Amino acid sequence: MLKPDGMPQSPRLRFRLPELSDAAFYQSLMSDPDYIRFIADRGITSIEAARAYIDEKVLPDFEENEGVGLWIIAEKDSDDPVGLCGLVVRDGLDMPDLGYAFHKDHRGKGYAQEAAKAIIAFARSELGLSQLCAITHPENARSSALLMKIGFQPNGQKSLPKIEGIADYFVADLQSLS
Structure with missing residues (x-):
């Protein structure tokens, strides 16, 4: 991948790098039963554990993957974090994976679709990628429906290192998406 010059852009959301001060948000998001079940x-049961996760996993991923990872997604109006969205480089996949997770208080507002479309545009224009993939838990119907709505096509299932069980696998041709 090429190191991007900027951040993804969208009308209502701001993308930014995670910071240690985001630990309370990470702890709340990652202790949600849906996050645990589907992701x-x-x-991450404490703010200290969340801080360590950001410092030891999240930030090194951005460095290792030349400036891409799961960005914090914040509302532009309030600057409050609402979720995570970005690109994940995974062992066992031939291309970057579109990943996202939104806090339970901010689901159903169209943020996941808006953020995912911004990542697609960014991957195409800034990174020069022609394809992205995505994986979901087989029982996560909402996530699968969103992926198909934004142009991803089901492409079987995958068993990946570091992921328990089987994941539904989707692929998008970025050149054909608007």
């Missing part, structure tokens, strides 16, 4: 149980 993973990272054991």
Whole structure:
């Protein structure tokens, strides 16, 4: 991947790098039962654990992957974090994975779709990528529906290192998406 010059852009949301001061948000998001069920149980049960996760996992991922990862998504009006969205480089996948997770208080507002579309545009224009993939838990119907709504096509299932069980696998041709 090429190191991007900027951040993804969207009308209502601001993308920014995670900071240690985001630990309370991470702890709240990652201890949500839906996050644990559909994404993973990272054991983030305290602010200290969230701070360590940001410092030891999240920020190094951005450095290792040339400036891309899961950005904090904040409302432009309030600057309050509402979720995470970005690109994940995973062992076992041939291309970057569109990933997202939104806090339970901010679901159903169209933020995931808006953020995902911004990531698609960014991946195409800033990174020069022609394809992205995405994975979801097989029982996460909302996430699967969102991916198909924004142009991803189901492409079977994958068993990946560091992920328990089987994931539904989706691929998008970025050149054909608007």
